[in-house]
Amino acid sequence: MTVHTAQTAGAERADVYGGLPWIEDAGLIAPQDARRLSKLFLDRLRTADEGTPEHQYARNTLIEMNLSLVRFAAGRFRNRGSGDMEDIVQVGTIGLIKAIDRFDLSREVEFTSFAMPYIVGEIKRFFRDTTWSVHVPRRLQELRVDLAKAKETLAAGLDRDPTVRELAEHLGLDEEEISEGIVAANGYTAGSLDVPADATAPVGRATGGRTYADVLGESDPAMETVENLHTLAPLLGELEPRERRIIDMRFGQEMTQAQIGEELGISQMHVSRLLSRILHKLRDGMLTQD
Structure with a gap:
């Protein structure tokens, strides 16, 4: 990996990129070097006019240099059961771009600390919007999260599952809306037909255990x-x-x-x-x- 000043690559490149280090392959930069160089590129990004080659070079290089953050965050979602890893990285990159566009050096916070919530937030939103087995309105998707938290909180105090009325009082909602949210939550994920019909039984016919596919009715x-x-x-x-x-x-x-x-x-x-x-x-x- 080669990093040298734009001036050493010629006066023309120095004029175009405003003296920024010219990086042949920003994706090969080590994370510790990326943190140091990101400060320089972020500072220049704020002063360069949008749409100019200097602004475009600074922004694109920042994205490439910090893709390791996206891959690190995406790795935490590797076993979530849906979504190709490449898709997760692409979604996380959107969060990285948002962080680059919104970062302010005056905050005196590391860019990595600022960017990670944006990256993880985009990935979580991706899973929230793509793991519903049936189409469910956004308000009910968000209600599912509130219901899950409320159930956990109330169950800890009651030592049992809360009733619809208790959930409604806790969330300040109508019982009808709580019931609608519970029904909608059933469409969050689709279970595999290959899982055992009996939780204690081994999976698959070869082991003798019956799966849901084995006992599922079909048209006669x-x-x-x-x-x-x-x-x-x-x-x-x-x-x-x-x-x-x-x-x-x-x-x-x-x-x-x-x-x-x-x-x-x-x-x-x-x-x-x-x-x-x-x-x-x-x-x-x-x-x-x-």
């Missing part, structure tokens, strides 16, 4: 047949006796059209036309059912 194809027969029954009752007999021979006794024709003393072609008309009548009746 026969149910549609039952529903269709239930709808069809009154329609069959409305058919004429000969029409019902033809339907019974064709679908109940599974007779061919030729056999039905012999039984009724009519041609196979006539049977075909009758079946077509009867089935059309039944189909229309089923489509018009509520």
Whole structure:
């Protein structure tokens, strides 16, 4: 990693970057060096006109130099169960940029101490907004946090879970709103279907334990047949006796059209036309059912 003054790189670069150290790869700077150089770059960032090459160079270098802060903060959220690590770093970088834009050297506080809450705050906001399994209004998302804190506080004093009324009194809200918040909180995360159905059982079929996926109900194809027969029954009752007999021979006794024709003393072609008309009548009746 090479750091040298802009003047040594030529008068043109010195004019453009206002004498700031020219850093070939700011991402390779050690954290201790980044803290020292950040003060210089932050000071120049405040005096440079926004939009100028000097301002852009100072700001971009500050971001690259302090990405180690973002990676450190992102590492604390590595096992949160959602969000790709690259996405978390990108979100944390937004917090870093906000800190750079808002930092004031006159506060006499280390930039790292100032920036970390911004970085962590952006990452937490990312998880808050992306770990809801269903769409929930923002006010209910925020209420979930208040409810969690209130439950913990009240449970410690009551030695039991607080009631809806107690939560409402503690938070100064209506019981209806508390109930709505509790229901909405159920959409915060989606449980995996691979977790054991019995908390004491081992995970997965291979170990003999049943997961939720093993015991989860699924659609039964026969149910549609039952529903269709239930709808069809009154329609069959409305058919004429000969029409019902033809339907019974064709679908109940599974007779061919030729056999039905012999039984009724009519041609196979006539049977075909009758079946077509009867089935059309039944189909229309089923489509018009509520």
